[in-house]
Each structure stands twice: as structure tokens, then as C-alpha cells.
Amino acid sequence: MAEKSSIFDMIGPVMIGPSSSHTAGVVRIARASIRILGALPTEAVITFYNSFARTYEGHGSDRAIVAGLLGYAPDDTRIRTAFDYAEAGGLKYTFQSVGNASTMHPNTIKLNLLDGATGRRVEVIGQSRGGGVIRIVEVDGFPADFSGSLHTLIIDADDVPGSIAFIASVIAHDQCNIATMFVSRKGRNDAARQFIETDSPIKEITLAYLRQLSWVHSITNIATLD
Template structure:
């Protein structure tokens, strides 16, 4: 006889509601974006697309995205007062909505972030897939495809022969297994960006070695989102 299921058998993110796709996933997109930026932004332009554009206020996605930009986790009770915390932290933000972007996933967010203290700026496009699962599908105009659920390496490098294989070999010497690799480039022998997801963390000395390579211009390391 089949066992009865209970509330404890349900799988989903530990979160502040009401919706895993409209709140938990949104928080995680923002948390991934600030790790790419390397800091909490001072300015953010937040664009919601399609169903998000129509529901972001009622479902709390506006508070969730601001909370994530401040580094809050999905179960942080402060999400409900995220606007107040943003003001205290000096985060200036603007919301936009585009309700009919037919080429985009129904739950898509574009984040244009800037930190005046460091001069850094990034543009990140993320999708909330449900159950708190996300995909980051574009960074600074480079196509990508990673979830931020694994350790992620983002490398800006020259499109040189053998560069991808060399980086893979360096990672393997750290006893680190590559789960996925996505390479996007502007053109042949032009600027390229590698997005590498790994099962385990890289050692600091390995990251520093990769940063020192002549043809590597910038490296961002994103540990697994907690």
C-alpha cells in the first residue's frame, strides 16, 4: 500500500512568500547579479518582462529584487521592508515594466547595476523558472546559461587558440569537475567570455594564477548561492 504524503514531503525553497518564482527566484537573480558586480550597487535600473511586468507589485517581486540586491537570502524576514533597508543602504533604484517581450521567458528580469564607489557596472538578464530555480542568460551583452547553484567562474579573455582547453586543464589539476561550460564571443579572435560551472570550489591560488594569464582580462568567481 502506498504511503501517504505529508507536508514534509513537499520540496521547495525556504522562503518568504508568496511565490517561489515571483519572490525566491527573484531574490536569487539579484544575489547572483551583485556577485557578478562584486559589491552592493548604489544604482539599479530593474526591468520586469512579460508576466513579471504585470504582477511584480502584487506578488512582491519588487521587494524581492531590492532585497536580493542588498544581499538578503530567500528566507530573510527583512524582505517585506526591503525598500526601507535600501534607503538606509544608499541604494537608488528604478522599476520598469515591459509586458509584451515575445522573445523572452515569461519571468524575465534585466538588472542594470552600478557601484559609484568602485566604478564597476554590469547588466544581467535572469529568468525565474519556478521553485526558486533561476537561469542567468546574459551578462553585459554576452549570452550565458548558468544557474548560480554551482560554483561559477566567469572569465573575460582574448579568443586565442587553445585558451579554453588550457583553462579546463588548470581547473582539473585542482581536482575540480566542470559541470557546464558556455563560451560567448563578439566575433572570431575578438573578446570572449567563458562561463564555467563547477561541482566544487577552486583554491584561491588557482584563481590568482588564472588572473595572471596574459590573455585573461578579468575573472569573476561566484561561490554557490546559499
């Protein structure tokens, strides 16, 4: 006998648009990216890959990504007219598509963003996994693996012995539990980047202490997207 489905099994994220993968997930990738940038971008080059490349216009992913870059939530009604708000807000954007990238997830987006006020640029690659769930899989050429559903630290540091254990210890003394940690580096004793997801926010005094360490170059603190 087949199991009965309840109404709760069919509830997805609260959103504007026809598809959680093509709308809600896309908005969340953009929202994660602007938090990595640290500002709303003034320019964006948006590349859709694989199935996204073939369907982004028809499913509204183009409006969804622009809305997310403006900081709108997945249930914001302004998603439908995001292009108009982008023009009014001075956001310049360009769409590109790559229909056959075999090494990438079917629903992949790459964002190249510029904050004109500071000159800061970031490149973020994200995947929309369905149901509004996303994974950020690369930031500025460093492999990554975080969802945006938890508090996230991005730490740029020298690849010195014991650095990972030391940072984990400092966070633990803040009574903050590390949910996931992903570390990538350019080479041995070269630049490294740590992506740390935590169950609760880290205190500002702890972040200030980590930032003053001689071998730590920068820390980006990203609050949960939810």
C-alpha cells in the first residue's frame, strides 16, 4: 500500500515565481553573493549554465537573479519587475549562457560582481539544488561548500601550521558550534581560505581578535540567509 502524502510534504519555500529551483534558489544565490561582496553591486556579469542556460528567460531566473542582487527576498513581489528597479537603482548587468558544461551541476550560476564605490570585485559560483536549497561551490577561484542557511565565516589567511585548529579553538571558546568547515589553498604555505558554518553567530569581540592576528588577512561574516 502506497504511503499517503500530507499537505506538509508539498510545501516549498515561500516565493514569487513558478519554480523553487529557478526562482527561490536563484534569489538566494544572489543574496549570498552580495553578502560576500559586502555591498549591493553596481555591475554584474551573470552566467547561466546547462539547464539554466536553456530556461532562465522562460522561468524568470533572469528577473530572480537581478532581484537577489538588489537584496530582495524570494517572496518579494518586486521580483516580477526587477529589471525596472535595477535600472532605477543604477545596477548594470549582462547575461551570458553556457549550455553544455559537463563538469557543472545542471542548475549553476556564476556571478562576477563589482562594488563601484570601493572597487572590490568577487566571483561566486552557486548551484540551485531544488526546494530553494543552494550550495556556494566557489568564491574567487577557491573551492567552497556552504549553503547560506547557517552563519558563515570566510577567512583569508596564510597557510601556517596549526591555523585551522587555532581558529576552531577560538570559535569553540565563544561557545559557538562549528557545523561545517571547508578549507582550500593555492599551495603549500601559500594563501588559504576557510569557509566555516556555525550554528549561531560569533561575537564581534571574537571576530576582532581573529582579525588582528598577523597571519589573518580578512574575515567576511555572513549571517544566515533565512
